[in-house]
Amino acid sequence: MATAPDLLPYDRIRADLFRPLSRVSRRYMLATLIFFLVGAAGLVAWGFQLRRGMGVTGLQRPVFWGVYIVDFVFWIGISHAGTLISAILRLTDAAWRKPVTRAAEAITVFALMIGGMFPIIHLGRAWLFYWLLPYPNSRLLWPNFRSPLLWDLTAIVTYVTGSVIYLYLPLIPDMAQLAEHNTPWRRRLYGALSLGWTGSDREWHALERAMKLMACVILAVAVSVHTVVAWDFAMALAPMWHSTIFGPYFVAGAIFSGIAALIVAMGILRKVLHLESYLTRRHFDRLAKLLLLMSLLWLYFTMAENLTVWYGNEPKEMAVFGARTRGAYAPWFWTTVFLNFVVPFVLLGIRRLRTIAGATIASASVLTGMWIERFIIVVPTLANPRLPSASSFYRPTWVEAAITVATFAAMAMLFMIFAKLFPMIAVWEFQPHPQEDD
Amino acid sequence: MYLIAEFREKDTVAAAIRLLRAGGIAPADLDVFSEEPIDLPRGVLERPSRxxxxxxxxxxxxxxxxxxxxxxxxxxxxxxxxxxxxxxxxxxxxxxxxxxxxxxxxxxxxxxxxxSGLLRKRDRNAPVPTVDPGAMCLRVRCRGNDIAGALDALRRAGAGDVQREGEV
Amino acid sequence: MTHTQHRWGMAIDLDRCTGCAACVVACHAENNLPVSTPELAAEGRTAHWIRIDRYYQGEFPDVKVKYMPVLCQQCDEAPCEPVCPVYATYHNPEGLNVQVYNRCVGTFYCANNCPYTVRYFNWFAPQWPEPLPLQHNPDVAIRPGGVMEKCTFCIQRIKRSKEDAAQEGRPLADGEVRPACVQSCPAEAMVFGDLNDPESKVSRLAGNGRATKLLEELGTKPKVFYLHKAT
Incomplete structure (x- = not known):
């Protein structure tokens, strides 16, 4: 079975995919400007927080981790869209992946850039974040490598390095083509970035080999990164955090929200860049099935996590369980179940509803649901500490809301800029000599 | 000096490479240029990799x-x-x-x-052919008395137009 | 870790505690803790290195209130310590969990990992209404905004007493070091001393049948002992 673009002539593919790079419409400028302004507003809010102190957030003893950590876990989760999905599809030689991977890899890089900011935004003295880097302080004391936060730092540094290279490698041939006929500054940009790529068989061999190896490595790194994020919680001696299920639970949740982010991005790109003949219903259908599978896996993990706690009936854990399922945070918990399971199950489980629109709506629902799910994981545990007299309730403030909204705008802006600089689909992968028989 | 020949079919490139190698040209002196990766049959132009x-x-x-x-x-x-x-x-x-x-x-x-040779170009002056989509160019580096044999091999394999570039 | 010279500990007799909160006030004065306003308190911005937890028994009007002063338990195996990426909190040779304010970047991780919730954060740069700044203790640093802090067992008093004893060329006597809370307790419910000395008052109280440790089952090995009769 050939994918749709294989039926199109190569020149047409090239024209279609390079076209968005050369035209900047008024609507594009307006949208980018709006996203930029929203993002800038978030920076102003952060500036306010830096100046006044962390007290401008809703954080209070004992809820020391709030929306920022939720955002951190959420964005790192989104970053699993790219590398993981594209690496799995690359390794299994799934030919239908071709129009999907570039967008996925770009999501990864941008989501990591955004997610990686949150641990810094969250610091009490954010301007000293570099004290976590491995260099000795004035008394020759190095950082504490036993801290899960340093595990996190190394994991994210590795992941960012890996996913930037993973995005960059297959861009090289496209950029070499783009450097051929273009405006002068673009010719210089693409020429420099494509490192003098000539298209010789040595280069192609090295590229394909490197991509195979990178796919293997990035797969392991992606799994480990979200496991380490989960371990930030699971290493703490807090009720319902200190659980062995957290690693796989977070990885599954990350892939789940990553696929959802990819489907939403594809839904938008398809319309905006007129890629209807490249991102077809077949692509959405396959990704939707994957999303449905992950939805069921999410439900399974949620069941496993909560049932064991409920059955064990340990008082400190039950306080958290109660706050989640019937107390102050219950509406959010049940919203999560609805958005993450009921909506995708209906929209993606029934074949007639599994359309492009259906899959996009289900994915938007999953994205919302997964953000709230992270909130449900982070906050009720902290609000119900082991000594009940210290319990409290956490309500985010406008500063936290502004910074959160700004990161979504920043993601949209970065993605839009990327779409103007680089083709959203790897052009060279639609070769006129079909080599992979499906 | 370099010889550059354009091909349309993967099989003809493979045949040309086989003939050239039989004529004593080392694989290191051969380069195939294309706009997309080409899988040549096994044993034609292996690029060992570490x-x-x-x-x-x-x-x-x-x-x-x-x-x-x-x-x-x-x-x-x-x-x-x-x-x-x-x-x-x-x-x-x-x-x-x-x-x-x-x-x-x-x-x-x-x-x-x-x-890939992106960092280490063996010959900065080596000509890089412009390849049309779907076409392949074979670049042969040869010295003095190999040239005639190489030209002959390329013609026999079915290359249309063979260009000569660079100093002999 | 072995504590070669001293191993500081505290015993709190809950049957004596009246919940008067004199210890809280004394701690604020001794350790330069900022004074809160009602608005800030409502936002949860208060910090008390020692707090009085109240537990109620029975139905109104037949209510019994139990008081429990909770301060840093100075655990031997403290969960707050290994999670700090910059060693702002570590275990010193006398068994204290030391908090180095200058090193703290404010990741909050230690506070999340403290089962006793006794770590306090400087949400804003600290402020005192006039003339309170005039009574600051010169032996205690004023913490900037953005760092974590907690009970130190009045480490400045421990240091002072050790220096005094060394100058006079004598060993430190039992009961010579008295943290502000211990000194101010009118019911004399709190006792501070060296757990390495088997003859010290705190060691004897720690061996008392009424002694328990808070959340002992977590294996944190706290050095604060709560004495109360079994009910």
Whole structure:
């Protein structure tokens, strides 16, 4: 079975995919400007927080981790869209992946850039974040490598390095083509970035080999990164955090929200860049099935996590369980179940509803649901500490809301800029000599 | 000097390479240019690669260095926290793993730049043909008395137009 | 970790505690803790290195209130310590969990990992209404905004007493070091001393049948002992 673009002539593919790079419409400028302004507003809010102190957030003893950590876990989760999905599809030689991977890899890089900011935004003295880097302080004391936060730092540094290279490698041939006929500054940009790529068989061999190896490595790194994020919680001696299920639970949740982010991005790109003949219903259908599978896996993990706690009936854990399922945070918990399971199950489980629109709506629902799910994981545990007299309730403030909204705008802006600089689909992968028989 | 021949079919390129190699031209002197990766049949133009080896070596190197580094920093300034040992593989396992993976990434990328020839051009003046989509160009580097044989091989394989570039 | 010279500990007799909160006030004065306003308190911005937890028994009007002063338990195996990426909190040779304010970057991780919730954060730069700044204790640093802090067992008093004893060329006597809370307790419910000395008052109280440790089952090995009769 050939994918749709294989039926199109190569020149047409090239024209279609390079076209968005050369035209900047008024609507594009307006949208980018709006996203930029929203993002800038978030920076102003952060500036306010830096100046006044962390007290401008809703954080209070004992809820020391709030929306920022939720955002951190959420964005790192989104970053699993790219590398993981594209690496799995690359390794299994799934030919239908071709129009999907570039967008996925770009999501990864941008989501990591955004997610990686949150641990810094969250610091009490954010301007000293570099004290976590491995260099000795004035008394020759190095950082504490036993801290899960340093595990996190190394994991994210590795992941960012890996996913930037993973995005960059297959861009090289496209950029070499783009450097051929273009405006002068673009010719210089693409020429420099494509490192003098000539298209010789040595280069192609090295590229394909490197991509195979990178796919293997990035797969392991992606799994480990979200496991380490989960371990930030699971290493703490807090009720319902200190659980062995957290690693796989977070990885599954990350892939789940990553696929959802990819489907939403594809839904938008398809319309905006007129890629209807490249991102077809077949692509959405396959990704939707994957999303449905992950939805069921999410439900399974949620069941496993909560049932064991409920059955064990340990008082400190039950306080958290109660706050989640019937107390102050219950509406959010049940919203999560609805958005993450009921909506995708209906929209993606029934074949007639599994359309492009259906899959996009289900994915938007999953994205919302997964953000709230992270909130449900982070906050009720902290609000119900082991000594009940210290319990409290956490309500985010406008500063936290502004910074959160700004990161979504920043993601949209970065993605839009990327779409103007680089083709959203790897052009060279639609070769006129079909080599992979499906 | 260089000979450049354009082909449309993968089989004719393969045939040309076979004839050239039978005529004594080394694989290092042959380059096939295309706008997309071409899979030539096995044994035609193998490009042996050490990328996996470099990748694994990089991984082992980074992982071992990172672990040794942590061991040294922890023992250089021994501070006890939470009743944990000053150094333990449990607590450093994650960092060892991540740095191992970073070593693999750096090794792969570095070796990609080296092996693809992007960093190390053997001949900066070598002509690079412009290839049409779907076409392939075979570039042959040959010296003095090989030229005639190479030209003949290319013609026999079915190359249309053969260009000569560079000094003899 | 072995504590070669001293191993500081505290015993709190809950049957004597009246919940008067004199210890809280004394701690604020001794350790330069900022004074809160009602608005800030409502936002949860208060910090008390020692707090009085109240537990109620029975139905109104037949209510019994139990008081429990909770301060940093100075655990031997403290969960707050290994999670700090910059060693702002570590275990010193006398068994104290030391908080180094200058090193703290404010990741909050230690506070999340403290089962006793006794770590306090400087949400804003600290402020005192006039003339309170005039009574600051010169032996205690004023913490900037953005760092974590907690009970130190009045480490400045421990240091002072050790220096005094060394100058006079005598060993430190039992009961010579008295943290502000211990000194101010009118019911004499709190006792501070060296757990390495088997003859010290705190060691004897720690061996008392009424002694328990808070959340002992977590294996944190706290050095604060709560004495109360079994009910």
């Amino acid at each position: 990328m996996s080896l470099v990748s694994v070596s990089g991984a082992i190197l980074f992982g071992a260095l990172a672990t040794a580094f942590i061991w040294w920093t922890q023992n250089d300034y021994r501070l006890v926290t939470g009743g944990m040992p000053v150094f333990s593989f449990w607590a450093t396992g994650v960092i060892t793993f991540e740095m191992t993976m970073l070593g693999a990434i750096v090794g792969t990328f570095g070796w990609f730049l080296w092996e």
